[in-house]
Amino acid sequence: EKKIGMSETWLRKHRLIYDGATRHPLIISICDGTIIIASFKTWLAQDYLFVRAFVPFAASVLIKAWKESDCRGDMEVILGGVASLEDEISWFKAEANKWGISLSDVVPQPPNKNYYRLLESLMTFWAIEAVYQESFAHCIEEGSKIPPELKETCARWGNEAFGKYCQSLQNIANRRLQKASDEELKKAEFMLLSVLEHEVEFWNMSCGNK
Template identity: 60%
Template sequence: MEEKLMIPKWVNKHNELYTAATRHPFTLSIRDGSVVFSAFKLWLGQDYIFVRAFVPFVASLLLKAWKESDDDSDVEVILGGIAALNDEISWFKREASKWSVSLSSIVPQKANLEYCRFLESITSPEVEYTVAVTAFWAIEAVYQESYAHCLSDGAKTPEELKETCQRWGNDGFGQYCHTLQNIANRRLEKSPEDIVLKAEAMVIRVLEYEVEFWNMSRGET
């Protein structure tokens, strides 16, 4: 069957990279129960820094949606995303305290710094709304797919990590990612070729950064 929607088409076309990001050895180790807790703690501290940098990116996306979108509900969806991030930051603080991770002394690793710098670069007004919302979908979808897999049939995820997996792996978050994908697909359908090409390149870059981010927790970066 010929796929008309751009995102499913790209997921198919770049399946190897998509799978590298969503079935990474680190999240697979959570799923099979072999995860080393020190690796999880490293991820926790690094992701807290990432999420703090993610907020201004989503704020810039909100501004773009408000200015450029043809559908008022986009702003509401993104605002919901910002509200969820507010909650997420509180969750990171609680979770870090449970694991005795001191968030104030976390030093961002190279892969994290590079990803955060990239996020900052795409807050620029020169990045079109369609391209930015596609990036947003990709960033959220990697976590949704990765952590939902840790809760699926046959998973041996340690009890201590189930709440983390629930955070991104729950059905509500899955629905939210689907809504983001619908927004991106709708915009891409109406976009000229150059924007579509930029959005595809954006998906590839996000997936590459996500793989590098997970790699930190394997001690490879």
């Protein structure tokens, strides 16, 4: 049986907003096949920029794991995440090419840029990945009518291995939260909520094309 940690408690407490981030209309439209291709393209281009910002953030979390963690395995978990980002950037470039998007012309929209400010703690590192994992895993569940050309996108974050990785990050976060002060706990819960809110805004960016 899975032990319930602080992060699970908070996700339950903020269930509605969590569902708002993981069951956003953009994700629902991918699941039911009604997605507008212009929306998908906007998402792809903006997320490419987000992932570029995420790379140095991941590196900073790796440094913290090395300096501060009481468990050696933590560094390997985060290193795995860091290592996969090179492939992810290449995937974005190839995918953009497929859809005729010129990435060199893309500029970050305000909801994207605002999100960069949250790239600072292990809590946000886990939450950012977890929202994508849960969102896209939903798209590849039985009975979804996902367009074939979007299958690969959904599998990238919805696959089981990525799910396990997110679970490992969550376990690390829970363990660290057990030792946190009240002040740190407050901050971590606030950061989690902020991620959920920014994810909603991030999805919203792509819905303006409808």
